[in-house]
Amino acid sequence: MNKSAKSLSPIRGSSWLRNKQYTPIAFLAPTLVLLLTFAIIPMFWGLGLAFTEYPLLQPPRFIGLENFRRLMDDPVFWASLRNTCYYIIGTVPPRIILGFVVALLLNQAILGRNLLRAMFYFPVIAPLVSVSLLWQWMFNTHFGVINSLLRLIGLAPVPWLTSSKYALTAVMIMSVWKTIGWNMVVFLAGLQGISPSYYEAAQIDGANSWQCTRYITLPLLRPIVLLALVISTINSSKVFEQVYIMTGGGPGYSTMTLVQQVYHSAFQSYEMGYASAISLVLFAIVMVLSVIQFKYLGDRTDE
Amino acid sequence: MHRKHVVGLLTAIVVLLFMSFATHAAPIELRFLWWETPQRVESIQRLIDEYEKTHPNVKITLESIPWDEYWQKLPVMIAGGRAPDIMFMVSGNVQRYAEMNALLDLREPFVSQEVIDEMYPPHREMVTYEGKITAMPFTLTTVTPFYNKDHAAAAGIEPPTTPEEAWTWEEFKSAAAKMKQAAGTPYGVNLGTRDFWLLPYIYQNGGAVLNEDRTASAINSPEAEEALTFLQDLVVSGIAASPVDQTAGDLFTAGLLPMNIGGHWDMARFDTTITDFDYGVTFFPQRKEAGPGLGGDFIAVYSRTPYPAEAADFVVWLTSAEANAQYITENYYLSPRQGAKVAYASRQAEMDLAQKQAEMASVRLTVDRAIPAWDKFLQVMQSEFHMVMIGDKSAADGLKAIETAINKALQ
Numbered sequence: 001m002n003k004s005a006k007s008l009s010p011i012r013g014s015s016w017l018r019n020k021q022y023t024p025i026a027f028l029a030p031t032l033v034l035l036l037t038f039a040i041i042p043m044f045w046g047l048g049l050a051f052t053e054y055p056l057l058q059p060p061r062f063i064g065l066e067n068f069r070r071l072m073d074d075p076v077f078w079a080s081l082r083n084t085c086y087y088i089i090g091t092v093p094p095r096i097i098l099g100f101v102v103a104l105l106l107n108q109a110i111l112g113r114n115l116l117r118a119m120f121y122f123p124v125i126a127p128l129v130s131v132s133l134l135w136q137w138m139f140n141t142h143f144g145v146i147n148s149l150l151r152l153i154g155l156a157p158v159p160w161l162t163s164s165k166y167a168l169t170a171v172m173i174m175s176v177w178k179t180i181g182w183n184m185v186v187f188l189a190g191l192q193g194i195s196p197s198y199y200e201a202a203q204i205d206g207a208n209s210w211q212c213t214r215y216i217t218l219p220l221l222r223p224i225v226l227l228a229l230v231i232s233t234i235n236s237s238k239v240f241e242q243v244y245i246m247t248g249g250g251p252g253y254s255t256m257t258l259v260q261q262v263y264h265s266a267f268q269s270y271e272m273g274y275a276s277a278i279s280l281v282l283f284a285i286v287m288v289l290s291v292i293q294f295k296y297l298g299d300r301t302d303e
Numbered sequence: 304m305h306r307k308h309v310v311g312l313l314t315a316i317v318v319l320l321f322m323s324f325a326t327h328a329a330p331i332e333l334r335f336l337w338w339e340t341p342q343r344v345e346s347i348q349r350l351i352d353e354y355e356k357t358h359p360n361v362k363i364t365l366e367s368i369p370w371d372e373y374w375q376k377l378p379v380m381i382a383g384g385r386a387p388d389i390m391f392m393v394s395g396n397v398q399r400y401a402e403m404n405a406l407l408d409l410r411e412p413f414v415s416q417e418v419i420d421e422m423y424p425p426h427r428e429m430v431t432y433e434g435k436i437t438a439m440p441f442t443l444t445t446v447t448p449f450y451n452k453d454h455a456a457a458a459g460i461e462p463p464t465t466p467e468e469a470w471t472w473e474e475f476k477s478a479a480a481k482m483k484q485a486a487g488t489p490y491g492v493n494l495g496t497r498d499f500w501l502l503p504y505i506y507q508n509g510g511a512v513l514n515e516d517r518t519a520s521a522i523n524s525p526e527a528e529e530a531l532t533f534l535q536d537l538v539v540s541g542i543a544a545s546p547v548d549q550t551a552g553d554l555f556t557a558g559l560l561p562m563n564i565g566g567h568w569d570m571a572r573f574d575t576t577i578t579d580f581d582y583g584v585t586f587f588p589q590r591k592e593a594g595p596g597l598g599g600d601f602i603a604v605y606s607r608t609p610y611p612a613e614a615a616d617f618v619v620w621l622t623s624a625e626a627n628a629q630y631i632t633e634n635y636y637l638s639p640r641q642g643a644k645v646a647y648a649s650r651q652a653e654m655d656l657a658q659k660q661a662e663m664a665s666v667r668l669t670v671d672r673a674i675p676a677w678d679k680f681l682q683v684m685q686s687e688f689h690m691v692m693i694g695d696k697s698a699a700d701g702l703k704a705i706e707t708a709i710n711k712a713l714q
Contacts, residue, residue: 058403251545
């Protein structure tokens with residue numbers, strides 16, 4: 001029996017591959033090699049660069065904590081850090097809340113539901129560069145459609161992208177619009193995974209729709225909320241393209257974000273070491289936020 | 304014939320044939336990195352084709368990268384061991400790459416002293432690093448104020464056509480305000496966004512970014528403060544567009560802005576985008592001293608190219624008067640050679656005016672912008688200028704912040 005099984009084995013003469021212990025490694029190897037080459041090694045390389053002076057065309061020179069000391073004195077870094085925090089606070093909750101509300105509405109049997117779902121999802125697949133240019137014109141003080149609408153309802157036009165007071169808000173509005181669809185899809189998938197029997201039982205007990213949402217939908221969606229929250233936070237902390245196109249980080253430093261400053265330091269000043277130090281700070285922020293989110297939402301999910 | 308001789312002769316023929324075959328089969332391949340619009344890529348490709356016809360042993364591959372990505376990709380290519388043999392540079396970056404030992408010294412035997420002497424003195428200074436000639440000037444550029452002829456006529460304004468008539472700051476402000484009112488446009492003028500367009504006001508008022516020996520900041524001066532306050536006044540009063548309004552330049556081509564301070568090379572784009580009105584060119588407003596600086600495109604050879612002689616030969620040919628003139632005339636650039644007379648197919652009067660403007664350029668501004676550390680404080684300088692101009696900061700506070708950034712970068 002054993003002998004015939006052995007003779008049927010497609011991997012003849014390779015006892016290593018037949019060993020069940022190594023088979024998963026063999027299957028994972030291609031992905032692991034790619035991950036190691038393009039993510040893990042560059043990550044540690046970047047970590048090391050944060051402690052060097054590296055003008056890119058010359059070899060890196062170890063300078064210890066000098067880049068971090070310089071960060072403390074750099075007003076542009078503090079402005080970028082502040083803006084990145086504002087941006088995360090200003091975009092993550094609206095993305096989650098609006099995504100959830102839209103998903104709730106489009107989970108009902110309403111007319112044109114599929115068309116509406118496609119319309120809300122469209123901004124997610126639209127190229128970011130194109131929509132940034134479009135929104136740049138929509139926010140134009142004199143000729144933009146947004147100010148035209150404001151004038152129609154009797155409000156004064158707003159210098160959206162040319163005033164340091166409004167520029168970051170304008171970028172946030174565009175970013176929320178761009179990502180509601182993604183959160184909607186995530187929440188729709190979650191909503192459709194909840195058995196209707198819970199709602200039927202609750203309705204028999206006299207629960208209204210708010211109570212159903214509060215005591216059935218939200219608790220059961222907690223893992224989805226955690227996923228959406230972590231991914232939205234990470235994406236918001238990495239904001240770059242829309243800022244680069246719509247405002248270039250200005251006026252002044254009012255929309256300058258950490259990734260924008262990494263870009264400037266790396267590719268305009270050719271200070272790769274300094275750019276790596278800023279990246280490390282960004283990494284630490286995202287890590288801390290993710291840990292907090294897992295702690296407060298993840299633990300309760302396990303209960 | 305002796306058998307030994309026959310064998311030797313046959314061997315020699317075979318070797319010669321093989322060598323000839325090898326030469327034909329594998330010409331030297333040079334990679335030429337460049338940015339620019341499709342029209343300019345076509346222009347340069349025509350020149351490459353022309354060069355290859357007379358140099359069959361050389362094959363030049365043009366790699367065009369958009370401007371925004373060029374300065375990311377070039378250093379990464381060099382650091383990653385995929386450096387191009389020939390590359391485009393702009394005025395501010397030549398010395399910086401020379402400082403990093405990335406550019407080949409093009410002095411004799413590659414470039415004759417006669418050709419070096421023909422360069423505009425500020426350009427020559429820009430490409431000279433530690434006595435070496437590190438790049439060849441390909442174009443010369445300067446700042447050009449454009450105006451909408453209909454808007455000027457509606458306001459009853461005849462913009463200056465000679466350097467002597469050039470507007471003073473007050474006249475310039477008044478003309479922009481009048482045109483704005485007459486045309487009913489949101490602004491009278493777009494001043495530009497970057498240092499090349501904003502610094503002339505400081506230099507022509509007697510200020511400067513750097514001290515005489517370019518070792519420390521000199522920007523925190525009453526002259527610079529006066530200039531920035533003037534620009535602030537223009538923007539805050541609504542006569543000039545905000546320097547951060549990235550759509551302001553497009554308003555001019557759409558006929559919704561009377562004046563745009565751009566560059567003469569914009570005319571290549573205007574030829575196809577402006578159809579509803581005619582535009583003119585005037586002089587940059589004047590003050591005490593020469594104002595705008597000179598810029599331009601440069602071509603350099605990578606210092607560690609395996610084919611320095613071939614790459615340098617192509618660069619010398621491309622920047623020769625004949626080849627250079629073809630590119631310049633097609634794309635509304637000025638000649639980087641002193642005293643060169645260029646015949647443009649159209650807009651000759653406008654280009655003659657731009658040429659006169661270039662001859663009046665500030666040498667100090669041109670050379671200051673070329674220092675290797677310039678890009679290390681450029682971001683702060685431009686951001687502070689913008690904050691001052693939109694009224695978020697006083698000129699004094701802005702200049703103080705710039706001074707700190709410059710001195711840190713120069714340490």
